Amino acid sequence: MRAMRRALPLLLLAACSHAPLALHPTPVPIGYDNEDVLDVVPLDVDRDGDTDLVVATPTQLRYFARQAAGWIDETPGTALDKVGPVLALRPDGADLLIERPDGSLARLVSSGIGTWHEGGVAPDRLPDPPRAVDADLDRDGRPDHAELDGRRVRVALRGADGALHDETAALGADALPLRGDGHALYAADLDGDGDLDLLAVGGRIMALLNNGGPAPAH
Numbered sequence: 324m325r326a327m328r329r330a331l332p333l334l335l336l337a338a339c340s341h342a343p344l345a346l347h348p349t350p351v352p353i354g355y356d357n358e359d360v361l362d363v364v365p366l367d368v369d370r371d372g373d374t375d376l377v378v379a380t381p382t383q384l385r386y387f388a389r390q391a392a393g394w395i396d397e398t399p400g401t402a403l404d405k406v407g408p409v410l411a412l413r414p415d416g417a418d419l420l421i422e423r424p425d426g427s428l429a430r431l432v433s434s435g436i437g438t439w440h441e442g443g444v445a446p447d448r449l450p451d452p453p454r455a456v457d458a459d460l461d462r463d464g465r466p467d468h469a470e471l472d473g474r475r476v477r478v479a480l481r482g483a484d485g486a487l488h489d490e491t492a493a494l495g496a497d498a499l500p501l502r503g504d505g506h507a508l509y510a511a512d513l514d515g516d517g518d519l520d521l522l523a524v525g526g527r528i529m530a531l532l533n534n535g536g537p538a539p540a541h
Contacts, residue, residue, distance in 0.1 A: 344460075344461050344480075344494060344533070344534065344535070345494055345495050345533075345534050346478065346494045346495050346496045346498075346520075346521060346531035346532065346533055346534075347495065347531065347532045347533075347534060348495070348498045348499030348529065348530070348531060349393075349530045349531070349532045350530075351376065351387065351393075351394055351527075351528040351530050352387070352393070352394060352396065353378055353380070353385065353387070353396075353527075353528065358380050358381070358382075359380065359381060359502070359526050359527070360378055360379070360380060360524055360526060360527050360528050361379040361380060361381065361409070361410055361411065361524075362378070362379040362409070362410070362411045362412050362452070362506075362507060362524060363376055363377070363378050363379070363412075363507065363509075363522065363524045363528055364376070364377045364412050364413065364414045364419065364509075365414075365509050365511040365513065365522055366414055366417070366419075368386060368388065368401075368433075368437050369388060369436070369437045370435065370436075370437075372515070373388075373389040373390075373515050374389055374511045374512060374513050374515075375387060375388050375389050375394075376389075376394060376522075376528070377403070377412065377419060378528070379409040379410065379411065379412050379421075380408075381408055382408055383398070383403065383404050383406065383407065383408065383409075384398075384403040384404070384406050384409050384412070384421075385398045385403065385404075386398050386401050386403055386437075389513070389514075389515070397437075400438070401437055401438050401439065402438050402439060402440065403439065406421070406431070406441075407423070408423065408424050409421045409422065409423060410422045410423065410424055411449055411452070413449050413450050413452070415430070415446075416433075417433035417435065418430055418431060418432050418433050418439075418443065419431040419433075419439060420445075420446050420449055420450075422449055428445045428446050428447075428448070428449065429441050429445050430442065430443040430444060430445050430446070452506055452507035453507060453508055453509060454470060454471050454505075454506070454507070454508055455468065455469065455470035455471070455508060456468075456469050456470075456508055456509065456510040456521070458510035458519045459519065460478070460480065460510075460518070460519055460521075460533055461480055461535075462518065462535065463481075465481040465482075465483075465485075466481060467479060467480045467481050467487070468481070468487055469496070469508060469510065469521055470508065471504075471505035471506070471508050471523060471525075472505075473504050473505070474500040474501040474502070474503065474504060474505060474525060475491075475496070475497045475500055475501070475505075476491070476496045476497070476505070476508065476521060476523050476529070476531065477489065477491045477496065477497075478490055478491050478494050478496040478521075479491075480494075495531075496521070496531055499529050499531075500529075501523060501524070501525035501526055501527060501529055502525060502526025502527045503525045503526035504525050505523045505524065505525035505529075506524065506525055507523065507524050508521065508522070508523045509521070509522045509523075510522075513530055513532060514532050516533075516535060517535070518533040518534070518535040519533060520532045520533045521533075
């Protein structure tokens with residue numbers, strides 16, 4: 324009995340030591356200078372299991388590889404720097420669908436080793452960009468909801484009652500505004516920790532890294 328009394332405070336401390344679920348704004352090294360980000364696609368370009376980024380800017384496509392220290396610009400050698408300006412891009416498996424400033428569409432076919440060449444069948448139109456995602460952010464087995472709201476992201480967690488509860492402020496999802504109104508939102512494991520993060524674009528990229536703690540109490 325005495326041993327149980329000694330153990331109880333330790334158990335309570337362990338139960339209370341978890342950090343609350345939060346979405347940490349994390350800079351992506353593009354879009355914070357004078358270069359606008361027009362679009363972004365999260366994609367495992369080099370097939371190493373990590374989520375990389377392909378970014379459309381007014382001058383070229385750029386490739387940012389995910390490494391332990393963050394994202395590293397590895398555009399040279401991927402032939403993306405020869406594609407020219409791209410207004411919009413969408414993933415299609417390992418390929419990329421692009422729209423150029425003149426309105427023409429093309430398919431960039433993946434080589435499977437981090438490079439692309441133009442080829443294959445071009446689409447008639449690009450799919451609409453995802454503006455909302457349903458994903459299990461707190462890993463409780465229930466789909467949560469995130470959506471663009473002007474220059475910010477709103478996040479609602481699904482409770483045990485099945486209802487969505489807006490936790491935007493509590494999670495810190497509104498901490499880092501975009502430069503312009505957001506037009507694309509993705510859920511992907513950006514830092515390789517098993518939790519789904521959020522990636523939004525609107526003039527610059529906003530990455531919200533999920534720390535995977537328990538959800539706030541309702």
